[in-house]
Amino acid sequence: MLLDSNTIIYSIKPEFAKLRQLIAEQNPAVSAISYVEVLGYHHLTTSDKHDFMEFFDTAQVIPVSHPVLEQAVKLRQQRKMSLGDSIIAATVIQNDLTLVTANITDFQWIQNIKLIDPLADSGGKNEYST
Numbered sequence: 001m002l003l004d005s006n007t008i009i010y011s012i013k014p015e016f017a018k019l020r021q022l023i024a025e026q027n028p029a030v031s032a033i034s035y036v037e038v039l040g041y042h043h044l045t046t047s048d049k050h051d052f053m054e055f056f057d058t059a060q061v062i063p064v065s066h067p068v069l070e071q072a073v074k075l076r077q078q079r080k081m082s083l084g085d086s087i088i089a090a091t092v093i094q095n096d097l098t099l100v101t102a103n104i105t106d107f108q109w110i111q112n113i114k115l116i117d118p119l120a121d122s123g124g125k126n127e128y129s130t
Contacts, residue, residue, distance in 0.1 A: 002092050032062065
């Protein structure tokens, strides 16, 4: 499993206890891009920054490799998508992982990608495969 940046951000909100439980039980990886997206947000509070730093200190952060870059290029050539989403999706594909994201629609068009929406059904888990 690999967490999308939005899932990491949701996880610190008090109302998403089930999401935190899923993360604790599964110990999913994150892309180096999520590290930049989450910690680089210019409106982070000191408390949120501290919480995210603790998370990233214990998470497996997958670096951006050349095969990931090549896959991201192929994805962006197929359809308009953000640089961050293309690298995160490419990381999932290259490492044969499942993407945990609240933005399923951003990735559903990608063939053979496995997706989980951890926020569906009030914190339930819905799996999608394309």
